[in-house]
Amino acid sequence: xxxxxxxxxxxxxxxxxxxxxxxxxxxxxxxxxxxxxxxxxxxxxxxxxxxxxxxxxxxxxxxxxxxxxxxxxxxxxxxxxxxxxxxxxxxxxxxxxxxxxxxxxxxxxxxxxxxxxxxxxxxxxxxxxxxxxxxxxxxxxxxxxxxxxxxxxxxxxxxxxxxxxxxxxxxxxxxxxxxxxxxxxxxxxxxxxxxxxxxxxxxxxxxxxxxxxxxxxxxxxxxxxxxxxxxxxxxxxxxxxxxxxxxxxxxxxxxxxxxxxxxxxxxxxxxxxxxxxxxxxxxxxxxxxxxxxxxxxxxxxxxxxxxxxxxxxxxxxxxxxxxxxxxxxxxxxxxxxxxxxxxxxxxxxxxxxxxxxxxxxxxxxxxxxxxxxxxxxxxxxxxxxxxxxxxxxxxxxxxxxxxxxxxxxxxxxxxxxxxxxxxxxxxx
Amino acid sequence: xxxxxxxxxxxxxxxxxxxxxxxxxxxxxxxxxxxxxxxxxxxxxxxxxxxxxxxxxxxxxxxxxxxxxxxxxxxxxxxxxxxxxxxxxxxxxxxxxxxxxxxxxxxxxxxxxxxxxxxxxxxxxxxxxxxxxxxxxxxxxxxxxxxxxxxxxxxxxxxxxxxxxxxxxxxxxxxxxxxxxxxxxxxxxxxxxxxxxxxxxxxxxxxxxxxxxxxxxxxxxxxxxxxxxxxxxxxxxxxxxxxxxxxxxxxxxxxxxxxxxxxxxxxxxxxxxxxxxxxxxxxxxxxxxxxxxxxxxxxxxxxxxxxxxxxxxxxxxxxxxxxxxxxxxxxxxxxxxxxxxxxxxxxxxxxxxxxxxxxxxxxxxxxxxxxxxxxxxxxxxxxxxxxxxxxxxxxxxxxxxxxxxxxxxxxxxxxxxxxxxxxxxxxx
Numbered sequence: 001x002x003x004x005x006x007x008x009x010x011x012x013x014x015x016x017x018x019x020x021x022x023x024x025x026x027x028x029x030x031x032x033x034x035x036x037x038x039x040x041x042x043x044x045x046x047x048x049x050x051x052x053x054x055x056x057x058x059x060x061x062x063x064x065x066x067x068x069x070x071x072x073x074x075x076x077x078x079x080x081x082x083x084x085x086x087x088x089x090x091x092x093x094x095x096x097x098x099x100x101x102x103x104x105x106x107x108x109x110x111x112x113x114x115x116x117x118x119x120x121x122x123x124x125x126x127x128x129x130x131x132x133x134x135x136x137x138x139x140x141x142x143x144x145x146x147x148x149x150x151x152x153x154x155x156x157x158x159x160x161x162x163x164x165x166x167x168x169x170x171x172x173x174x175x176x177x178x179x180x181x182x183x184x185x186x187x188x189x190x191x192x193x194x195x196x197x198x199x200x201x202x203x204x205x206x207x208x209x210x211x212x213x214x215x216x217x218x219x220x221x222x223x224x225x226x227x228x229x230x231x232x233x234x235x236x237x238x239x240x241x242x243x244x245x246x247x248x249x250x251x252x253x254x255x256x257x258x259x260x261x262x263x264x265x266x267x268x269x270x271x272x273x274x275x276x277x278x279x280x281x282x283x284x285x286x287x288x289x290x291x292x293x294x295x296x297x298x299x300x301x302x303x304x305x306x307x308x309x310x311x312x313x314x315x316x317x318x319x320x321x322x323x324x325x326x327x328x329x330x331x332x333x334x335x336x337x338x339x340x341x342x343x344x345x346x347x348x349x350x351x352x353x354x355x356x357x358x359x360x361x362x363x364x365x366x367x368x369x370x371x372x373x374x375x376x377x378x379x380x381x382x383x384x385x386x387x388x389x390x391x392x393x394x395x396x397x398x399x400x401x402x403x404x405x406x407x408x409x410x411x412x413x414x415x416x417x418x419x420x421x422x423x424x425x426x427x428x
Numbered sequence: 429x430x431x432x433x434x435x436x437x438x439x440x441x442x443x444x445x446x447x448x449x450x451x452x453x454x455x456x457x458x459x460x461x462x463x464x465x466x467x468x469x470x471x472x473x474x475x476x477x478x479x480x481x482x483x484x485x486x487x488x489x490x491x492x493x494x495x496x497x498x499x500x501x502x503x504x505x506x507x508x509x510x511x512x513x514x515x516x517x518x519x520x521x522x523x524x525x526x527x528x529x530x531x532x533x534x535x536x537x538x539x540x541x542x543x544x545x546x547x548x549x550x551x552x553x554x555x556x557x558x559x560x561x562x563x564x565x566x567x568x569x570x571x572x573x574x575x576x577x578x579x580x581x582x583x584x585x586x587x588x589x590x591x592x593x594x595x596x597x598x599x600x601x602x603x604x605x606x607x608x609x610x611x612x613x614x615x616x617x618x619x620x621x622x623x624x625x626x627x628x629x630x631x632x633x634x635x636x637x638x639x640x641x642x643x644x645x646x647x648x649x650x651x652x653x654x655x656x657x658x659x660x661x662x663x664x665x666x667x668x669x670x671x672x673x674x675x676x677x678x679x680x681x682x683x684x685x686x687x688x689x690x691x692x693x694x695x696x697x698x699x700x701x702x703x704x705x706x707x708x709x710x711x712x713x714x715x716x717x718x719x720x721x722x723x724x725x726x727x728x729x730x731x732x733x734x735x736x737x738x739x740x741x742x743x744x745x746x747x748x749x750x751x752x753x754x755x756x757x758x759x760x761x762x763x764x765x766x767x768x769x770x771x772x773x774x775x776x777x778x779x780x781x782x783x784x785x786x787x788x789x790x791x792x793x794x795x796x797x798x799x800x801x802x803x804x805x806x807x808x809x810x811x812x813x814x815x816x817x818x819x820x821x822x823x824x825x826x827x828x829x830x831x832x833x834x835x836x837x838x839x840x841x842x843x844x845x846x847x848x849x850x851x852x853x854x855x856x
Contacts, residue, residue, distance in 0.1 A: 021718060025576045032575060032643065032759055129573065135719035137573035145557065145565035145739035147460060148453045215460065273724060276704055290449060290731040291563035296701060296722040303718040311573035324750035331460055 007067030010080030017306025103130025135304030435495030445734025531558025563732030
């Protein structure tokens with residue numbers, strides 16, 4: 001029986017999850033594929049005591065070259081994350097004709113174009129199923145079963161940290177700060193959570209999804225980005241009254257003029273399949289001209305992402321067996337134009353913190369009118385005269401730039417202390 | 429540019445949907461794959477006027493041999509359904525080395541073993557993404573990305589007709605008969621709806637899913653089957669009070685002793701991701717040791733299923749291009765043992781139509797006790813003395829055979845006119 005040899009660089013959560021899944025299912029997979037699979041080298045910066053996994057000493061290493069330069073290794077798992085030095089390791093492995101499996105969203109989003117080229121030049125390939133949605137098999141599905149679909153939009157809950165925080169606020173009436181603390185305590189948020197709560201993580205993922213859905217490339221920098229730090233429990237309660245959830249969504253949509261591309265908290269109707277996805281779970285909704293599909297599953301975690309990586313390894317092995325490396329190459333041939341958010345039309349929910357003094361509502365409402373923004377709903381809770389209160393305005397469908405102009409003038413009103421606008425996602 | 433020639437046998441809803449999807453997306457797919465794709469022959473029994481699609485006269489035929497025996501045709505789409513004559517056409521096409529794409533669930537469920545063998549012997553392949561869940565890309569996902577997963581259970585809402593009827597009952601308080609009429613009117617149910625409402629259709633699909641998930645084969649006849657014709661609106665209301673939906677589920681689960689395999693209406697907790705799938709939509713839930721995944725989408729319809737077929741055509745073409753036909757062959761190597769339902773343990777919801785006379789509840793409850801069935805909840809609505817009334821009993825977790833024995837004796841009580849039991853699906 002032919003032996004396929006695998007090398008692993010990076011032995012954190014996902015690296016371990018991958019090796020664990022591979023070892024647990026080794027016999028079954030070998031039987032199905034008719035080849036032997038052997039992990040012959042695992043590289044990590046430092047091999048500390050107290051890992052949860054026992055690794056035979058002879059396959060441990062601290063030197064990536066022992067994987068990259070080993071001619072026996074046909075498949076390299078990169079699980080260190082980030083660009084530097086992952087990019088160097090991955091590009092070197094590809095240049096030596098090895099197949100690379102990586103869950104590295106930042107690497108694929110920022111350096112995908114280059115890496116796909118290196119892979120093609122060396123008649124090999126790079127798989128990244130774990131890069132978006134962790135254990136959800138979305139990448140292969142888009143590159144294969146949905147390649148022929150005329151996709152109109154892809155919307156994802158692709159960040160478990162923010163979905164957990166918003167779920168805690170919504171289901172357990174916590175404040176943002178309380179929910180963030182809970183997330184940290186449970187290991188769902190990093191000690192410095194900026195990358196998640198400010199939406200950066202999701203921008204990598206939507207850049208990858210948009211590239212696959214629309215067969216082109218977008219730069220991560222072109223993704224409009226908003227975080228969830230300003231969301232109040234009151235916002236969630238008001239949204240609920242209107243039959244909306246508040247979710248941090250990553251959205252890519254094909255418009256006449258180009259691609260709409262953004263990550264931000266939005267009001268999402270309860271009738272939308274993504275509205276009922278709670279906690280750290282991820283989900284991706286794809287709408288094409290012929291079908292609406294929703295994929296739900298674990299967005300992170302070593303075991304789930306490890307299984308996605310093993311799925312990639314199986315795919316890689318089948319291609320090696322059949323001499324079909326590069327069978328599914330880069331499917332992103334076009335350059336995509338991203339439409340500036342100012343040009344988008346939406347409904348908005350605008351929260352205005354204002355002094356409860358006579359005439360305040362009239363002043364604010366007039367400014368909306370002056371900017372051509374008409375209002376669909378207004379809610380001012382019972383407040384104390386002379387004190388600050390949050391007033392909510394739901395606009396009709398208007399251009400972003402009109403709302404922005406209204407907000408600019410409203411912010412200058414003396415009675416107004418703060419303005420915050422959230423887009424309503426109605427799928428139009 | 430190489431030309432791949434396609435022949436289509438059967439030009440009903442799905443045949444048309446496939447050709448339409450292929451023609452609509454032709455340029456994009458050809459660009460991505462670097463080959464030309466041409467439908468050179470479409471066979472149908474009779475070419476009536478008034479079809480919604482214009483087909484050039486020179487590619488119309490009524491003779492399947494014009495596809496099967498045409499050496500130019502590399503890919504055959506079978507879209508006539510049923511076993512006879514589909515089995516002959518498909519096996520002949522495979523025997524001539526052609527790739528076959530079929531959405532024919534009955535054919536795959538009953539003749540899959542044979543067809544996979546013929547395909548392997550002739551170094552070709554058969555794809556059937558459209559056979560389960562219509563437009564939901566579940567088959568490829570199970571054969572590829574999830575092949576390495578240690579799958580514990582697969583649960584599907586795989587019949588749109590029954591899900592529509594139960595949704596109408598639940599959401600619009602219709603009776604079964606009213607909901608069935610509405611389904612017929614809307615084209616969601618056949619004039620003779622037995623195949624759907626008695627659960628036969630779903631048995632084909634769960635047989636296919638079980639085979640893929642557990643890497644073995646099961647006979648369709650081994651699937652325990654119950655339909656939805658006896659479900660009352662009252663049952664749905666009672667279930668709701670207990671926080672359950674009633675859904676016709678197709679379930680395959682790995683137990684110590686073998687595979688649990690059944691199609692029947694069950695009480696499903698509202699917390700389960702399948703409980704919120706309404707209308708004709710389908711969904712499939714897969715739980716492995718490392719991940720829970722839910723796939724939702726259109727379970728039928730020519731356009732959606734046609735897109736799934738086009739996904740298969742793309743896969744087939746890639747394999748042809750790379751000389752990798754048979755790259756993903758039959759993944760079902762084991763023979764699976766199906767556990768008889770009598771041996772399964774569940775909670776049950778038992779509806780008993782009884783006369784409201786003194787002592788009736790005591791008599792019934794005693795019989796449950798005699799059979800070793802303990803009760804978790806009981807509901808007797810306010811009724812009229814001497815009249816018939818439905819009493820609901822929710823049991824604790826018991827073996828099916830104990831409940832059956834209780835029902836057998838209860839049915840013999842003079843005060844009891846009817847007994848109906850529904851299993852509670854708690855994922856254990």
